[in-house]
Amino acid sequence: MSIDALPPLRAVIEAHELSARKSLGQNFLLDLNLTAKIARLAGDLENCDVIEIGPGPGGLTRGLLAEGARHVLAIEKDPRCLPALAEIAEAYPGRLTVIEGDALKVDPLQHLTPPIRVAANLPYNIGTELLVRWLTPDTWPPYWQSLSLMFQREVAERIVAVPGSKAYGRLALLAQWRAEPRVVMHLPPGAFSPPPKVSSAVVHLTALAQPRYPAEAKLLERTVAMAFNQRRKMLRSALKGLAPDIEDRLVASGIKPTDRAETIGLEQFCALARTLES
Template sequence: GAALETPPLDPPPPPIRIAANLPYNVGTELLVRWLTPKDWPPFWQSLTLMFQREVAERIVAQPGSKAYGRLAILAQWRADARIVLSLPPGAFTPPPKVSSAVVHLDALPEPRFPADAAILSRVVAAAFNQRRKMLRASLKGISPDIEAHLTAAGIPPTERAEQVSLEAFCTLAREVAKA
C-alpha cells in the first residue's frame, strides 16, 4: 500500500534499523513521522535514508546556514544525523534531475535538551514560517508575552529564526510552557 496510508506493522524485536531509498515526494513526511512518535525512544535504533540532496542538507544544517530550519531542529533534537554518501544523478538509471544523499540518523535515548515536543514544534513552526522576520514578530501568536519569554531564554527578540540554536529553541519552549 501507500507508505503514508498504511499503518506501520508491529515492529520486530529490537534493535531495528531502517534503511530505505524513499520516494522523494514522501521521504520528508515519513522521516517526520519516525522522529515524532508519541513515546521516545522510538521503535527504531537507526535510520539510513536517501533523500534529494537539498533535503539531506536541511536535516544536518547548523544555525546560521540557509538550510537550517524546522527539519534540522526536529532531527537533531532526538537523533545524531549525518550525511554519509552523496550521489550524482548519473548514479541512477534513468538519471533523475537532482542529486541525492544518504543520511544516517542514530536515535538518542532521550531528546538532546528537555522540552515539551508539542510546544517545541509549535514554536519552531511559527519561527520558521516567517524566517526573515524577527522572532518577536514571527512568534507573537505563540504568547502575548513573547518578548519576555525570548529574553528569559537568552534570545534577543530581534534575532531571526535561522540564528537560534537547538538548545535555545528548547529553552524558549520551556519558558513558553511555564506561562
C-alpha cells in the same frame, strides 16, 4: 557485481517491464555495489529487523539481505514490482516480507521484532513526510534504532544544517533534537535510472536515548514551525501568537526579540519552549 545468485537489476527490470514512474517518485538505483554499500552504512544488521520503503525492483532489498539482515519488511506501493520482490523472497527463505501498500498508511510494527532499523531509497515525493513522522512519535525512544535514508541532496543538507546556514530550519531542529544525523554517502544523478535532475545523499540518523535538551515535544514543534514559517521576521513578530508577553519570554530564554529564527540554536529553542510551557 553479483551479491547473490539472482539476475542483475537491469535484467530484472527488463523481464518485469518496470519502467520508473515519476508519479510514484521512482528512480531506481541499479548498481549492486552501491546498494550493498548503503546496506553496510545502515550498521550491523545480523540481529535486526529492517523496514524498507519503496524497494522497487529490490536492489537495496538484496543488499540488506546479503549483509545479513535478520528480516526485511518491504513496503511497496507499485504492484508491478511485486513479482520481482517475490523472486528475492524465494531466494532468501523466511527473511523477506513484502506488503503492498502506501507507507504513509501501513503500520509496520505488527510484522517486526526489535531491534529495528530503517533503510530506504525513499521515493522523493514522500521522503520528508516520512522522516518527520519517524522523528515525532508520541513517545521517545522510538521503535527504531537508526534510519539510513536516501534523499535529494538539498533535503539531506537541511537535515544536518547548522544555525546561520541557508539550509537551517525546522527539519534540522527536529532531526538534531532527538537523533544524531550525518551524511554518509553522496550519489550523482547518473547512478539512477532514470537520472533525476538533482544529486542525492544518504543520511544516517541514530536515535538518542533521550532528547538533547528538555522540552515538551508538541510545543517545541509548534514554536519552531511558527519561527521558520516567517523566517525573515524578527522573532518577536513571528512568534507573537504564542504568548502576549513573547518578548519577555524570549529574553528569559537568552534570545534577543530582534533575532531571526535562522540564528537561533537548538538549545535556545528548547529553552524558549520550556519558558512558554511554564
